[in-house]
Amino acid sequence: MHHCYLDSMMLVQEYGCPDLFFTITSYSNWHEIKECLAPGEEAQNRPDLVDRVLKAKLSILQDRIMMDKVFGEVSSLVHIVEF
Structure with a gap:
């Protein structure tokens, strides 16, 4: 978990604070x-x-x-999948 925190901090340093956060279930x-x-x-x-259907819908959302x-020009996109 510590590694993810460092990665998030590096992203904020590189790209600035996130503009959007959303959840798909x-x-x-x-x-x-x-x-x-059946x-x-x-x-x-x-x-x-x-899982396959969710991944397909996530892929479509990312393409959009x-x-x-x-949502306008995007400099970076990060997603996390939790089960």
Whole structure:
């Protein structure tokens, strides 16, 4: 954990204080998850599927932020995934 703190401090020194902070949470009722479940199967029993869908949605969000510049010009982007 100490290492992450140092990395964060180095980012602030290099790029300045962050402008945005947001959280994305996986949702078991996303249609991309429900479409892939077998009859009677629940999302909680398929962490591999939930993870793949979340990663795909995170990738799309990052593309929107970085390429489409929905929040304007971006100098850096950091994300952390917690389980």
